Amino acid sequence: MIKHTEIIAPHTFEPENHWYEKSLNATIHPMVSYFLNLTNDRIVKRYCHLNPKVNSDDLKEILNYKPKYYHLSGADLLHVTTEKGKRQMVIIENNSCPSGQKSMPLLNEFKEQGGYRKFMEHTIKPLLKKKINNAVAVIYDKNYMEASGYAHAMADMLNKKVYLVPFYNDLDKSHVNISTDYIQLKVGDEWIQLDLVFRYLTQKPWNRLPISSKTKIINPTIVCLAGGRNKLIASKAYSFYNSELQHKNLKIITPHTIWDVNKNEIPLWVENLGGKAVVKTPYSNAGQGVFTIVNEQELEDFMKMDFDYNKFIVQSLVGNYNWSSTTSEGKYYHVGTVPNQKGQSYVLDFRMMIHATKEGYKPISIYSRRAKAPLKDTLQDGKASWDILGTNLSFKKENGDWGSDTNRLLLMERKEFNNLGIGLDDLIEAYIQTVLTSIAIDKMAIQLLNKKGTFKRKLFKSLNDDDSLIKEII
Incomplete structure (x- = not known):
């Protein structure tokens, strides 16, 4: 490097020099190409037809939003369904330095x-x-x-x-x-x-x-x-923006999230979520600092670890129907890839990357990633749940450089896209969810600076009271 x-x-x-070898000669899938060529007017008409309580003028205004600070954004989403069969694209996180072009x-x-x-x-x-x-x-x-x-x-x-x-x-x-x-x-x-x-x-x-x-x-x-590199503030930004969106019948959809959690409180929240949860250090990325907990051993291993920061996020875990977190909103579980010839389906996530233009946010790049191990109806004791649920491709080499497990990269090309089980309306849903989260973070960024562009330290500390983080900020 x-x-x-x-x-x-x-x-x-x-x-x-700027694309993965498998991406370089790939031919884009016709449905993805069609989606990327849709105008916002057509997207709004389609979405409002399927969600008749959403006003088309409200959605147009949202898609035409001109950000002040957040110009390139990438959201990671899970393709999930509920016990009643309602499929959704659920936001896992938003990323202010998103990969995607390669x-x-x-x-x-x-x-x-x-x-x-x-x-x-x-x-x-x-x-x-x-x-x-x-x-x-x-x-x-x-x-x-x-x-x-x-x-x-x-x-x-x-x-x-x-x-x-x-x-x-x-x-x-x-x-x-x-x-x-x-x-x-x-x-x-x-x-x-x-x-x-x-x-x-x-x-x-x-x-x-x-x-x-x-x-x-x-x-x-x-x-x-x-919020683009701070999951704790992102969760609060989504909550604030959801309050604005409530009367418009739109919502940023995330797993059930508990923020400002001290380490010694984590076992209580894991138990509250049925013994299965995801714990995150709020300021990491590239799959670092994310821990899936599905049994006592994984919780015990997590509690033995030392961390640089004092605050954590706990979220409901999305797994198989038989072993997902139970919340007051019910449970989400993974739709997963279309089963292969061995009958194996894999957890996947979906990266939707958008950029600010004169006409508002537009999609610019899309890709997907799958987990290492297939999704199972039951969990085996001793098997790491991360292998079944973790989708991030990045890993740190011994010399400190970053590598990428491209074998699990799923491209928006003719063959691989068909295995994702995703349709045009899922792409539209992912795009709208990505725009909503990006607007929420941009609005939070605006609130954190005064008219002269000076950082409002007291306001930030009231939202994110983590001394270890605050000492790092220049």
């Missing part, structure tokens, strides 16, 4: 930069209200394949060189200076001013990048604190 600053020149984009077959085979260029042209370009006179950069700490793809697309869009800057939490940071009004980058012996930064920092970005800067940062750090 390259870990030094690179200079990316215009017209040097090579597709094979897993997405081209929508138009004649536009070889795909979503990388689309994001630059339709999201970043409209945000540039004045000419860029100084340097621009993509700053990353993970996912070099996509970070470099964005850098090449930015270089072509602006027709100027772009600095591709590694900025790892646990490595040397002396090449980036945040103590001035603008972020500065050290190139050779000279410090240069950055006018524009596309940020792909996934690990505690608030401890390296400022909340307020004259450098245009996309997405800015406040988005992470407001």
Whole structure:
């Protein structure tokens, strides 16, 4: 993995460097292509036909929302059903540095930069209200394949060189200076001013990048604190926005969630959910800090662990009908993939990635992932529930770099899409849920900054009273 600053020149984009090999030559599934070409008017008509209590004008207004801070968003959703057979797309989390481009077959085979260029042209370009006179950069700490793809697309869009800057939490940071009004980058012996930064920092970005800067940062750090990298605040943002949506008969659908849980309280909440739950450290990503608990041994193993933070989230567990959490709202369980020739069905999740445009949020990338082990009607003692329920592909190598288990990646291409058991209305539902969560986080970000763009520390602390986290924020 390259870990030094690179200079990316215009017209040097090579597709094979920015897509997984299995994605590179994949042909997009006709239904996914059809969905991505639907206008919002048609989506609204279809959704309101199936949900007649939703007013079409309300939904149009929501889909046309212009975010102030949250410009690129990716939601992870589960395809679930209830005891009564009501199928839904349920939000697991929203991600402010989402991956997706390297897993997405081209929508138009004649536009070889795909979503990388689309994001630059339709999201970043409209945000540039004045000419860029100084340097621009993509700053990353993970996912070099996509970070470099964005850098090449930015270089072509602006027709100027772009600095591709590694900025790892646990490595040397002396090449980036945040103590001035603008972020500065050290190139050779000279410090240069950055006018524009596309940020792909996934690990505690608030401890390296400022909340307020004259450098245009996309997405800015406040988005992470407001819910894009903070599951605890995200849960509260969803709750606040759901109160607004109630009279519009719309709702962000999540598993039953309990926030602000101290570690010693977790066994009580697990018991309250029928002995089965998901426990999350609120500020992790890439599948790190998520623990599925289905028996006493898994709970005991979790309680022996040490953590950097003081607060946790506990959610109802979505599993098989025979072993899902029981809540006051009933229980959700996984629809899973279409059974293979061995009769095995797998848990899958669904990533819907959207970006801000002049017409509101639009989908830009979609992919799916499945778990390692098939979904079972009964759980075997001693078998890790994470293998059955965990879908994230990322894993940390011994040298600290990140790898990806692409064998479990399910593409939106002709063959694999058919195995997902997902239809057009599920895609529409996933898109609307992703938009709703992104608006909720953007609204929270707006609330956390005053008119001068200064962070409201007291308000944040009242919402997220975790001293370990607050000490990390620059």
